[in-house]
Amino acid sequence: MAREAVYQQTEPESETEAKLPKEQDGSLRPRRMAEMVGQRDVIERLQIAIDAAQGRGEPLGHILFDGPPGLGKTTFATVIPAEMGTTVEMANGAGLKAPKDLLPYLTNLSENAVLFIDEIHRIPKAVEEYLYTAMEDFRIDIILGEGVSARTLNYELRPFTLIGATTRAGMLSAPLRDRFQIREHLGWYDHVELCEIVRRNSVKLKVPIDDPSAQVIAARSRSTPRLANNRLLWLRDYSQSKASGKVNAKITTAALNMIGIDERGLDKQDRGYLDTLMRVFVGGPAGLEAIAHTMNVSSDTLEDEVEPFLLRSELIVRTRRGRMATAKAYEHMKMAPPEPAS
Numbered sequence: 001m002a003r004e005a006v007y008q009q010t011e012p013e014s015e016t017e018a019k020l021p022k023e024q025d026g027s028l029r030p031r032r033m034a035e036m037v038g039q040r041d042v043i044e045r046l047q048i049a050i051d052a053a054q055g056r057g058e059p060l061g062h063i064l065f066d067g068p069p070g071l072g073k074t075t076f077a078t079v080i081p082a083e084m085g086t087t088v089e090m091a092n093g094a095g096l097k098a099p100k101d102l103l104p105y106l107t108n109l110s111e112n113a114v115l116f117i118d119e120i121h122r123i124p125k126a127v128e129e130y131l132y133t134a135m136e137d138f139r140i141d142i143i144l145g146e147g148v149s150a151r152t153l154n155y156e157l158r159p160f161t162l163i164g165a166t167t168r169a170g171m172l173s174a175p176l177r178d179r180f181q182i183r184e185h186l187g188w189y190d191h192v193e194l195c196e197i198v199r200r201n202s203v204k205l206k207v208p209i210d211d212p213s214a215q216v217i218a219a220r221s222r223s224t225p226r227l228a229n230n231r232l233l234w235l236r237d238y239s240q241s242k243a244s245g246k247v248n249a250k251i252t253t254a255a256l257n258m259i260g261i262d263e264r265g266l267d268k269q270d271r272g273y274l275d276t277l278m279r280v281f282v283g284g285p286a287g288l289e290a291i292a293h294t295m296n297v298s299s300d301t302l303e304d305e306v307e308p309f310l311l312r313s314e315l316i317v318r319t320r321r322g323r324m325a326t327a328k329a330y331e332h333m334k335m336a337p338p339e340p341a342s
């Protein structure tokens with residue numbers, strides 16, 4: 001069961017568990033921009049900005065990355081400081097509950113260093129307001145005391161670059177969003193790019209993968225590098241324990257079938273969603289909350305992690321009255337569509 005949680009990214013039960021799937025492939029994370037696969041246009045624009053900032057001896061403008069989980073936001077936030085030859089402080093929006101939580105990060109930053117705030121949409125308004133002056137003027141105003149005895153201390157910060165990452169760009173307030181000079185949306189990876197990531201990482205992991213096996217993994221990784229890495233890590237374990245270290249397309253397919261990942265890359269949770277929508281709600285329309293309650297998972301998880309891929313694969317559609325399963329979904333799940341109401 002613990003293994004399933006790692007490889008399949010099922011609904012995390014706690015903060016620590018939530019970190020597990022992400023840290024698992026830490027050793028596979030590219031260290032430099034040149035090691036990254038895909039996102040060519042993003043990389044090209046960033047390289048221009050980095051060159052220009054370095055030429056001027058100034059910090060890079062603040063950067064906001066948005067996009068679905070596992071596409072490289074944190075990776076960019078770690079390779080950019082490496083390219084700049086500077087250091088990075090890592091914070092998480094969920095941990096910055098009050099302005100005082102932000103202070104140690106801001107005051108620790110060395111000149112032109114990077115502050116990375118992951119899940120930046122989760123910072124509360126009071127913290128956000130501190131960030132405004134920090135981002136614009138490299139200054140923070142700390143209010144000490146209360147009422148009539150309150151006084152403001154102005155604190156000069158060393159120039160720095162804020163890199164924010166979010167899976168929910170729409171939840172960011174306009175004033176915060178507008179303070180980022182560079183905004184990049186990370187999109188899905190194509191089949192060729194995923195094959196390349198699998199191939200490169202198989203070398204790092206010393207898994208002797210052939211091209212057909214890499215294709216099987218790529219096809220079942222939902223256009224997401226993190227999932228490709230997780231599938232590859234599982235394949236390594238599986239082949240060591242079941243196939244004396246040998247890997248071919250048949251072994252790869254058996255390994256992925258065993259953890260419930262089908263030929264479209266859907267996992268148990270995705271199929272659970274389709275099953276709920278098709279069986280319990282007779283194909284829909286059904287509201288997100290109702291589906292989430294029936295499945296006993298949070299609606300955020302469904303909206304962020306399950307639905308984007310099902311929508312993109314045209315297995316479900318979102319209508320004004322709720323979610324509906326498509327004919328393609330019935331075909332994929334090998335279920336008979338409901339009789340049309342007469």
Ligand SMILES: Nc1ncnc2c1ncn2[C@@H]1O[C@H](COP(=O)(O)OP(=O)(O)OP(=O)(O)O)[C@@H](O)[C@H]1O
Nearest residue numbers: 025028029036037069070071072073074075225226
């Ligand atoms: N362009 C890339 N080239 C090669 N590997 C990549 C690339 N982007 C991501 N990866 C791999 O995918 C893994 C997940 O990426 P990353 O942690 O950067 O995603 P993320 O966008 O920050 O996701 P989350 O929203 O869940 O935090 C990385 O550890 C890395 O190994």
Ligand SMILES: [Mg+2]
Nearest residue numbers: 073074118165
């Ligand atoms: Mg991340």
